[in-house]
Amino acid sequence: MTSRSCLTVILAAGEGTRMKSELPKVLHMIAGLPIVAHVAKAVTGAGGSDIALVVGKGAEKVEAAVRAIAPNVTVHEQTERLGTAHAVLAARDAIARGYDDVLVVFGDTPLIETAALAQARAKLADGADVVVMGFRPAGPNGYGRLIEKDGRLMAIREEKDASAEEKQIGLCNGGLMALRGKSALSLLDRITNNNANGEYYLTDVVEIANAGGQSVVAIEISPDNVIGINTRAELAEAEAIWQNRMRRDMMMAGVTMHAPETVFFSHDTLVESDAILEPNIVFGPGVTVARGAVIHAFCYFEGAKIGANANVGPFARLRPGADLAEKSKVGNFVEVKNAVVGIGAKVNHLTYIGDATIGAAANIGAGAITCNYDGYNKHLTEIGANVFVGSNTSLVAPVKIGDNAYVASGSVITANVPADALAFGRARQEIKEGRAIELRARYAAAKLAKKAD
Incomplete structure (x- = not known):
């Protein structure tokens, strides 16, 4: 694994309006460390020491948070919000440098574990071209399902498009993905925005790769790994x-x-x-x-x-x-x-x-x-x-x-x-016999005078 080069694309351009904060979402803290820095720690632990950081609001501060963890960072601004694949392609220049592995992760998933990312890279080393990281939520409603056949991931089916049988599938799309570096750009460039929202979806890579006869697999990771922060x-x-x-x-x-x-x-x-x-x-x-x-x-x-x-x-x-x-x-x-x-x-x-x-x-x-x-x-x-x-x-x-x-x-x-x-650094103690009686009388008279006023 260590002999394989790896680029991690961290998508961190979201504005995080639901956080109700002037601070970019990915800079909010968990355990005293910005969310995006947690992500950077996990990917560097998995060998992804080269990072392509896709940023929007607060770019300089987000970059500084990531550089504190991983110095090999290139920054790519996403000026439009046209879907996840469009966001990944903001880092085209970095991907084009040529890596064995390309990881795609989100800057707002601070609980992603190094072991999960290493597992995805291991699948690439074993010959997979696309690895999708899936999870089993307690209730799968609302999540895209991972449709598998004979150990191959055939498609990611959004719930609104899923059949009754497909809705029974418990393994869901976590959004995190690993791509073989030599084919990453060709796959990404073939994604279209021919959909109701007119956006470029990274999940379309699965069917594109399958259509080209490439190897597409899913791995299962803990649900905690894909928890995103929005509020x-x-x-x-x-x-x-x-x-x-x-x-x-x-x-x-x-x-x-x-x-x-x-x-x-x-x-x-x-x-x-x-x-x-x-x-x-x-x-x-x-x-x-x-x-x-x-x-x-x-x-x-x-x-x-x-x-x-x-x-x-x-x-x-x-x-x-x-x-x-x-x-x-x-x-x-x-x-x-x-x-x-x-x-x-x-x-x-x-x-x-x-x-x-x-x-x-x-x-x-x-x-x-x-x-x-x-x-x-x-x-x-x-x-x-x-x-x-x-x-x-x-x-x-x-x-x-x-x-x-x-x-x-x-x-x-x-x-x-x-x-x-x-x-010794103090005054010598003195005793004034009977002085307490005099003081009490003086203080009592002053108190009565104050009340009379």
């Missing part, structure tokens, strides 16, 4: 299917999930085996979780690395640049941003750590924060190994705390603290 409701349904696939893949790879239906992944989330995910966790883009890490409930992560056997949450937020080393701990109501938490270090609760490094085995007390922003620029806080930072401490960056230093609770630290030193 926000369908977008949410596709997201749910994608998440369920990912959850199953994670668990089959050795990840424990207590309530998988409450855990949401991004398209690039990586979780190693023996990690444990408790309920209600959301992974944004760019998160990796190493072996044996425990993620407690109600956490949100984005752009973060979680080391082996680390312990995170509950109610923790890791922002981009958070890097938690092996056996580190980030506890409840802790936010970490652009910071390294060293091996075995603990940030247990109610703390903000931003633009910082924390050394191995350091302990950061409740309510401690790094004051990293001066209103114009971010500054670094460096906390050494085995440092103890007491509760409700403010570390005003740029500042460095040396190894084995101790920072007293309630301190505001504005200067570097040497290794093994003890730092």
Whole structure:
């Protein structure tokens, strides 16, 4: 299969008016990745690294989304909407370059799987000239039926034209197709618009190829593969299917999930085996979780690395640049941003750590924060190994705390603290005997005066 060249034509020119959005339909997100980029990932996985992208509205943004996945992209504008075959022929120049295989897919079918596309290519390698990808919906009403005889696909019959017997066929047209490259253009050029709508239909390729004695076959793929997105409701349904696939893949790879239906992944989330995910966790883009890490409930992560056997949450937020080393701990109501938490270090609760490094085995007390922003620029806080930072401490960056230093609770630290030193940064406590009585009387009188007004 790898020795065969392949071009994938992605049809992404639809305006998507039913999405009720200024954003092109194929740029709406599933698992943090544009719909059309999901398609590009699937086709590149099947060896279709060369892509002919047929675009309309928002062409530049659609192109950028696909190029982020597959750099070998040519862009072809579809200026008129005259049917699926007309859309494919917008990429005539790319098809004419000469490929062994040509795949035709839709930019709004994000659940297409690499395995389904590879199956179609395998049929081409076995000698088929046209491969139609079919599926069996729960209810076939409204779909074109695939008419087969002796293992050969004879026709795609639209339901309105189907006989009573043909309507009993459960295998339906999914719209996705694979063509032998050397005959693709000759087949496409023979499609006419001699129909009620005056459009050029890609499905006519089947009967044209049969009439020419070429090999036409159908393969059956999962119905999920052909789900198209036309509305926000369908977008949410596709997201749910994608998440369920990912959850199953994670668990089959050795990840424990207590309530998988409450855990949401991004398209690039990586979780190693023996990690444990408790309920209600959301992974944004760019998160990796190493072996044996425990993620407690109600956490949100984005752009973060979680080391082996680390312990995170509950109610923790890791922002981009958070890097938690092996056996580190980030506890409840802790936010970490652009910071390294060293091996075995603990940030247990109610703390903000931003633009910082924390050394191995350091302990950061409740309510401690790094004051990293001066209103114009971010500054670094460096906390050494085995440092103890007491509760409700403010570390005003740029500042460095040396190894084995101790920072007293309630301190505001504005200067570097040497290794093994003890730092206090707070006012000395004073006691004013009886002053509470005086204050209460003063405050009560002020309250009465305010009411009198």
